Amino acid sequence: MAGYWRRLRNGSQFNDRCVKPMNGRAGIANILWATAQSWGGKIILFGIFLVLANILTPEQFGIASASGLIILLSGYVAELGFVDAIVQRPNLQPEEISAPFYLSLLFSLCLALLIFYLSDTLEAWARVEGLGAVLSVSCAIGPVMTLSVFQEAVYRRTLSFKQLAVRTLISNTAGGVIAIAAALAGFGVWSLVAQSASAAVISAVWLWLNPKWLPTKHIRLDSLRSLSVFGLNVLATRLLDFGVTRLVDFAVLANYGATGLGIYTVGSRIYQTMLMLLQGALSDVGLALLSRASSEKAAIRKTYQLTSVTSAFVGVPIFVCFAALSTEICSVLFGPEWQGVDKISQILLLLGAVQCVQFLNGTYLTSLGKPQLVSLQNLLRFIIVVPLILFWPAKSVGDIVLVFAVAQLFLSPISFVIVSRIVNVSLITTVRAVAPIYCSASIGFFACELCRPYIGESSPFLRGLMLAAIFALFYAASILIVARSQTRQVLSVFKNRSYSRSA
Structure with a gap:
C-alpha cells in the first residue's frame, strides 16, 4: 500500500x-x-x-x-x-x-x-x-x-x-x-x-x-x-x-411537516433542474472567458446586451410554456398522489422566467472583479425574504412559495440597476431589448389558460401537446411581430457559434 x-x-x-x-x-x-x-x-x-x-x-x-x-x-x-x-x-x-x-x-x-x-x-x-x-x-x-x-x-x-x-x-x-x-x-x-x-x-x-x-x-x-x-x-x-x-424548505417543514416538504421538493424539482441547466451552460467555463476580457469595457458591454437577449430568447419561452402546462406535466410525470405540486411548480417556473436572465448579472459582476456586489445583493435578499417568509400568514404550501417568489421578484430590479451601472449599459436599453420576448411569452401563457376549458377531458398527455402547440403558435406569431431584431441577433449568435466550431 x-x-x-x-x-x-x-x-x-x-x-x-x-x-x-x-x-x-x-x-x-x-x-x-x-x-x-x-x-x-x-x-x-x-x-x-x-x-x-x-x-x-x-x-x-x-x-x-x-x-x-x-x-x-x-x-x-x-x-x-x-x-x-x-x-x-x-x-x-x-x-x-x-x-x-x-x-x-x-x-x-x-x-x-x-x-x-x-x-x-x-x-x-x-x-x-x-x-x-x-x-x-x-x-x-x-x-x-x-x-x-x-x-x-x-x-x-x-x-x-x-x-x-x-x-x-x-x-x-x-x-x-x-x-x-x-x-x-x-x-x-x-x-x-x-x-x-x-x-x-x-x-x-x-x-x-x-x-x-x-x-x-x-x-x-x-x-x-x-x-x-x-x-x-x-x-x-x-x-x-x-x-x-432554503428558508422556504424550513418554513414548509415547520408548518406542514415531512409530507408538505415532500410535495414542495417534488414541485420545485422541474424549476430547479431547468434553472441549473441554463446556468451551467454559461457559468462552468463562461466565467473564466469573461474574466479574460474584463479590461475590455466595450466588449463586455456588447457581450452583456447580447447574452441578455439570448438568455431571454431561449429561456423565457421555455419557462413560461412549462408554467402554462404545469398541470398536465405534473399529472403525467408524478401521478395523482402528488396533488398540489402543479401550483408550486407553476409559481416557481414563472419566477425562473425572470431568473434565467437575472443570473447573468452575478456572472458579469464577478468577472469584472466586483464579487462584493454579489454578496451585497445576497444580503439584501436575506433581509427582505426572511422576514416575509417567517411572518407572512400563509394558509398552504403554495402560499409560502408565492411569498418567496414575490420577494425574489421585488429584488430583481435592484440587481439589474447595479449591473447596468457597472457594465455601463442603459437599463432602459436592456428592458426594451427583452420586453418584447416577455410580452410574447405572456401572450402564449394566457392563450393556453383561455383555451384549456375548450380542449375537453382528454388525457393529460394529449391535452399538454395541444396546449404546447397553442403556446408555440401564439408565441411565434408575437415574436415575429414585436421582436424581429432580437430574433435576428440570436440567430446570428448561433450561426456564428456553429461556424466557429466547424472551423
Whole structure:
C-alpha cells in the first residue's frame, strides 16, 4: 500500500505550467465536456427522481429532503470556501492545498459527529418521525464529499473536464440504479439515503484512484491564511444564499411537516433542474472567458446586451410554456398522489422566467472583479425574504412559495440597476431589448389558460401537446411581430457559434 501511494504521489501532483490555455479546438472540447458534466449529471438525476417519485410517498421524500438540508449546510461549513479559492488562485503550488484539505476534513468529521450526537434532538425539533435515524446514517456522507471536492477542485483547475464528466455520469447512474432497486424492494426513505451515499462513495473512490493531487506532510500556514480570506468570503456568500433559497424548505417543514416538504421538493424539482441547466451552460467555463476580457469595457458591454437577449430568447419561452402546462406535466410525470405540486411548480417556473436572465448579472459582476456586489445583493435578499417568509400568514404550501417568489421578484430590479451601472449599459436599453420576448411569452401563457376549458377531458398527455402547440403558435406569431431584431441577433449568435466550431 505504501508503494502504491508513493507511485501516485510521484506522478499525480499538478503543475500550472503544464496546463494549456483554453483556445481553439481544445477550448471548445473543454466547454463541451464541462457542459456534459453539468447537463448529463442533472438530466440523469432528474430521470431517476421521476422514477422514485412514482414509487415513494411525499412523506418519505420529505424526510430525505430534511436530512439533505442539514447535510448540505454542514458541507458548506466544512468546505470553508477553500475549493473556489483553490480553483481561482494563480500560481498555486500543490503543497499549498494540504493545510486547507486537512482543516476541512477535520471540520467535516467534527460536524458529522455532532449531527450523529444531535440526531434525536433534531428529530424532536423538526417534529419529523424517523429523521433522527436517517441523520445518524446520512451524516457519514459529509466527510466523503469533503474528500471529493478537493480532488475535484484540482481537476477543474487543470481543465480535466472530460474525466469529471465521466465520473459524474458513472456515480449518478450507479447511485440511481441502487436507489430504484432499494425503492422497489420496499426500503422507502432509505433508498434515497442509499442513492446519496453510493453516489458520494463512488465519486470519491474514482477521484482518489485517479488523483491529480495528493496531500503532503508539509503545511504552508502563510498560504492557508490567504486562502482563508478568500474562502471565508465565499462561505459567507453561500450561507446567505442558503438562508434565502432554503428558508422556504424550513418554513414548509415547520408548518406542514415531512409530507408538505415532500410535495414542495417534488414541485420545485422541474424549476430547479431547468434553472441549473441554463446556468451551467454559461457559468462552468463562461466565467473564466469573461474574466479574460474584463479590461475590455466595450466588449463586455456588447457581450452583456447580447447574452441578455439570448438568455431571454431561449429561456423565457421555455419557462413560461412549462408554467402554462404545469398541470398536465405534473399529472403525467408524478401521478395523482402528488396533488398540489402543479401550483408550486407553476409559481416557481414563472419566477425562473425572470431568473434565467437575472443570473447573468452575478456572472458579469464577478468577472469584472466586483464579487462584493454579489454578496451585497445576497444580503439584501436575506433581509427582505426572511422576514416575509417567517411572518407572512400563509394558509398552504403554495402560499409560502408565492411569498418567496414575490420577494425574489421585488429584488430583481435592484440587481439589474447595479449591473447596468457597472457594465455601463442603459437599463432602459436592456428592458426594451427583452420586453418584447416577455410580452410574447405572456401572450402564449394566457392563450393556453383561455383555451384549456375548450380542449375537453382528454388525457393529460394529449391535452399538454395541444396546449404546447397553442403556446408555440401564439408565441411565434408575437415574436415575429414585436421582436424581429432580437430574433435576428440570436440567430446570428448561433450561426456564428456553429461556424466557429466547424472551423
